[in-house]
Amino acid sequence: MAVAALVTGTGVAALASGSAGTTATRSTIPGTVPSWATAANRVGPTNGSQSLGFRVYLSNRDPAGASAYARAVSTKGNALYRKFLTPAQYRAKFSPTDADVARVKSWLRSQGLTVGVVPDNNKYVEATGTISEAGKAFNTSFATFRYKGQTMRSNTTALSVPSTLSGIQGVIGLDESANLLHADASPPAGFRNAPPCSQYWGQKTISDTPAPDGTKLTPGPWSDNAAGTVTAYSVTAYAPCGYAGAQLQGAYGMTAPIRTGNDGTGVTVAVIDAYASQTILSDVNTYSSRHGLPPITGHLRQVVSPGTYIRPQNPRQDPEGWSGEETLDIEAVHTMAPGADIVYVGSPNNYRDLDAIMNRVVDRHLADIVTNSYGYGGEALPPGYIKPQEDTYIQAAAEGISLFFSSGDSGDETFGDPSATPTPDWPASSPWVTAVGGTALGVTQDNARLFELGWQSGTSTWNTTTSKWGPLSYLYGGGGGTSRLFAQPWYQKGVVPNAIATYNGTAPAARVVPDVSALGDPNTGMLVGQTQRFSNGTYYDEYRIGGTSLSSPLYAGMFALAVQKHGDYGLANPALYSARGVSYDVTKDQRSTYPGAIRVNFVNGENATDGYRYITRTFDWDEPLSIHVRPGYDDVTGVGSPAGTTWLNAVISYGG
Template sequence: MSRLSRTVCAAIGAAALVTAASAGTALAAPAGPHALPGSVPSWAVAKNRAASTDANQQVTFRVYLNYRGGDAAAAYATAVSTPGSANYRKFLTPAQFRAQFSPAQADVDSVSSWLKSQGFTVGATPANRKYVEATGTLAQAAKAFDTSFAEYRTDGKTVRGNTTALKVPANLTAVEGVVGLDESQTLAHQDKVTPGPALFRNAQPMSDYWGQKTVQNTPTPDGTALPSTPSAFAPKGYAGAQLQGLYGMGGAIGSGNDGRGVTVGIIDAYASPTILQDANTYSAAHGLPSLNGHFRQVVAPGTYNRPENPKQDPQGWAGEETLDVEAVHTMAPGADITYIGAPNNYRDMDAIMNRVVDGHLADIVTNSYGYGGEALPNGTIKPSLDTQIQAAAEGMTLFFSSGDDADETGGVAGASPTPDWPASSPYVTAVGGTSAGVSQSNSRVFEVGWETGKSTLDKATTTWSAPAFLYGSGGGTSRLFAQPSYQAGVVPDAISKTYGGAAMRTVPDVAALGDPNTGMLVGETQTFPDGSQHYSEYRIGGTSLASPLYAGMFALAQQKAGHAFGLANPVLYRARTASIDITKADLGAYPGDVRSDYVNGVDATGGYVYSARWFDRDESLTIHVRPGYDDVTGVGVPQGQAWLAAVSGS
């Protein structure tokens, strides 16, 4: 997984974002071309510069415009999602939203005319008039925006960035940012550890349920002796009734409260050609109904499936896509699923979200991708924030994975902690992760925060090495967004004011199963060593498992309520007493599990490697599980019928 630099998060201050948010009604045009606030990527600094760019390189970008009325759209989105508000649940249609808040056609025309005058080919403008797309060379872009471009090395990748702030003519006061000239979006990652398109298999011993196979009752296949603690071998991955039972949803689903009548959207990059086939094979194997008639796939036109472009990774996202579909279907087997594939994983995630929202393609949307921190140009953050505001105003609920790298410090002393974006947005529900045990009767044995420490086996002494942080639920305190009202009085000052000063937005809001070592069993078509392709199953996890699981359960709540919720957080925080508070209470009895892996990831011919995966090892992190709200699991996980009743009754 990719991360942004951990030391540059403060480069985008709250003031810059607030300035951009209120720029829709400028009092007076500046005398000359004006710079767009926060338009220089924080990693675009001299020490990271790697090379010059090809001035003749073609680039497609989008010039985004502010909503009319300044913060009026944001205020409306908050009001319609907040119980007790006079406008509660008075959601707008896309057409109504456009009429009230979309940029004026005159502003779109002015931007289009200027772009054409600079030699660009002007492309699409969506129905909500949020941006104008254009294509040209980097040389044209450098001249038009009064800047230059270079290649920078950051977080193991070489990406393009502008060297100075982007400037636009004085009369274009509605412009809020530009997406696509710099390659910040290249740094998006899938929020989970995923196998590649080639075959991946988990090794035995594995338990069908928690505690079935232990070090004491099951020998290792190669005779390796293991320490007595932890004693349980990792489960092979939970599926079907096990996951429904973990959160007490089996009874509701069995009685018809299964999500029917609700559409859950899934946004990823690309689209696996075997998604539906794989999901149906998986469903038949694990007691779920077929998805036939309840699944549609929307793939955006564009540079889809172009492997010659090194920034493309269509096969690498196939596991993500399959996981998301199968996870939603497991928790909401009666819901309709719309899968929306962006044409690439490096340029168009913002545009595809705008398309989903402005077309109202789903009631609930789960997103299992993000950026490793908030260190993104304002021109990247603000347009996405605006799309989230439109979603809330229309009654659409957005879930985002909170990330898989905890506080983004990796446990390194002195590194700057940060939550991930877009999880840190106050207009989305950020879903953190847990580690969990499911019994033979499909009930919860334990559930703790997902922060994994890994130890390897010293065969000579039969001892585990000292645990080192491996991965875990993303969380922390935003440096960009003030505390939203739904977190006031719930999030302790020790978390919301961790930087001093005013209370800030904290992440996550809620949680569900995420730990890959106690994760979900998924099935997809994989490429075997002989080149053949067959369906195969393996265990997987991450907060990109937690997000679709939670989205599926929320579909049950929406069906039960009989109406949409828009931004879910006000309701979820009010219903927190019907959630299970995740603490460290279970760690004494369930400190971790033992994982066996094939050295070659396929079979035993290369031998085995053993590791201990210790649960909730957060000693080196700034985020911790604690009673009440915490920045690893939020207000907790759903508690069956009580949670459904509390949410649907709000």
């Protein structure tokens, strides 16, 4: 993977306009060719008459000053701590000027392109046209490339513009890097848990609860080959049916604060996804009534942002697929912060407008906290794609907004392949966001945390022919690892072990993901309620689900309790790292006692008509990966997960 060199501070290398290759009349825009657009990946031409939409991003005024200000207002002891800017103040101080926008709009129109939306902070100018028109305007050609199982369009050379437009920072939408975006939870329609499953950890095991079809299961296998040794463990507990309400509040020690009114009241949490569920209000209210939560009526606002360009008949369009993501996110936030207001902001499509939606939320200051359950599978994106969005994250911190991102569901993105390059996901790897990793969680009958382990799952399936478990292989797990783009941020210095921060052989030390963690393992996941289509009709039902797309909204909800007492934080990481000594340190100490769970699935995902599948899912099975749980900071769970009122009070007291 071709990546930019590490840079000090928090920027991405080589993103300013102009280069040694400029001519008297045009300047190249560095970082505008994706690393995947190589000759080896090229598969064919493009149709020049095809329409496309794109955004021309403009550089901030004094970008170094904007970064410095965002750091200052988020860090205790600084004279500017918590002196947050309003959106209007930020625009006046750092945003591109009206004159910058006017020059770009005039040039785009002169090229036969149609100008669209410009946001209030002047960060970009939207435009539409054909591929041929865009190629002529930016002095490039286009081709199609095959990468990670997808055929995607890209420009073949760096984009260039007239030298008078030196303020152009990047162009998003000409290449299809946005197709690499993934959301971490999209449950299929008509899915439900198969029995048996436990209401709390260990309630049912294979020794006391028969399999529904009479299958005689033996303990599931787990072997750890670390240091050349082999240790066998026995997995006997059936997976939980899914935790909800008081179970999750109790496991993270939030029951007492919530009961006494520290429930997120007065705090607004934004959830960013794509599209919008038509049944979200009734679903969340039904879910709340079943699990001891207050109604969300009056505390939920849904905004579907307009888009100037939606690709017609795009096979990636799947509004119902994202309804599960929206439901999970909102119910998770509401569980941990039942008094908070939630604003759901949906992108009009699921492939390229999430950058504009984030800019909208930040520049209109729609929330105190934003949780994002999507990301890109690694850092293999052009710097010209990353830097404009980094500027939005910097603006968020300067305004006092805390951003949380899921760290991903694919571990270090190698899937155990030793020839693959380990990488964290972006935007989780941005130094300006809080990356939330995943854990496996055991909750007792009394709603207390029994164990919490790193979420890295091995999987083994029961073979009905041999009556034995099949081989164990890596399946999925919380994202993490050492960035190849960003230098180590100030809040990680002295906390992240140097061996991890320099894992890639880089100097100086690099940014490491994640920062914190919470429940993510789908095998010990959250019970979610949603209207779905079943073979016998469309109606509300509940099912267990996970992923770090659960971890992020759970953590954001708990952080809302701190914001209620403290006020806005801006970038949350300085406060969260300061509280690391009172966070729950996720280690491997309990995995021999709680090695995994046996889950039962309906073959058809809905009922027993087609039979059952029996699967062992192990906890903290990170043997084939480069990321591992360790005492203290680690690259699977960060500084750990919330540990009740001690953690909450430490975060609230940050800054005095």
